[in-house]
Amino acid sequence: MADSTNKKATIYFAGNDLFVGHSPSGHAQVIETDSARNSAATPMELLLIALGACTGDDVISILKKKRQQVTEYRIEVNGERRDDFPRSYTRFEVKHIVTGHEVSAQAVARAIELSDQKYCSVAATLRGAAEIMTSYEIIEASEPT
Numbered sequence: 001m002a003d004s005t006n007k008k009a010t011i012y013f014a015g016n017d018l019f020v021g022h023s024p025s026g027h028a029q030v031i032e033t034d035s036a037r038n039s040a041a042t043p044m045e046l047l048l049i050a051l052g053a054c055t056g057d058d059v060i061s062i063l064k065k066k067r068q069q070v071t072e073y074r075i076e077v078n079g080e081r082r083d084d085f086p087r088s089y090t091r092f093e094v095k096h097i098v099t100g101h102e103v104s105a106q107a108v109a110r111a112i113e114l115s116d117q118k119y120c121s122v123a124a125t126l127r128g129a130a131e132i133m134t135s136y137e138i139i140e141a142s143e144p145t
Contacts, residue, residue, distance in 0.1 A: 007024040009021055009023055009024055011031070016034075017032070017033045017034035018030060018031065018033070018034075018040065019031040031043060031046070044079070044089070047079070047089065048077045049077075051092060051122045051126065051132075052075040052076075052094065053075075053122075054115075054120045054122035054123065055075065055094060055096075055116065055122070055123060056073070058111070058119040058120055059108075059111045060073055062107075062110070062114060062115070063098070063103075063107060063108065063111050066104070066111070068100060068103050068108075069100045069141075070099070070103060071099050071100050071101065072098075072099035072141070073096070073098050073099070075095065075097070076095045077092060077093070077094050078092070078095075079091070079093075080092075088129065089126070090130050091130055091131045091132075091133065093134075093135070094134045094135075095135050095137065096135070096137070097136070097139065098136060098137070098139070099139040100138075100139075100141050101141050102140075103138050103140075105136075105138055108136050116134055
């Protein structure tokens with residue numbers, strides 16, 4: 001039986017500054033290393049996406065359990081990087097934008113807190129290496145016409 005805590009990704013050089021990564025679950029992802037060409041996400045861009053998707057999954061799941069009427073949800077992740085090499089991220093700003101009907105600010109704040117402090121393994125991995133700041137905006141959904 002495989003150890004569920006040990007995961008292995010395999011990344012293949014595809015030529016011309018491109019790589020293809022295969023996730024432990026077998027999904028392929030093209031990765032660009034020539035940022036001027038901009039033909040696929042770079043490794044550093046994938047970190048932004050991973051953080052947003054990880055916390056987003058937690059938050060929307062918690063809001064559903066709290067029976068919040070969310071009609072649209074997006075996460076914007078901004079990363080600040082060092083000027084010198086290695087150009088690591090020093091700060092992430094994660095903004096949760098929740099649209100719905102009478103969505104509770106308290107429920108959103110608590111869901112974000114639980115994700116940030118307990119559930120999001122990407123945030124837990126990045127914390128210590130970079131500051132993670134979170135915020136949210138709630139937009140009241142218009143009634144269907």
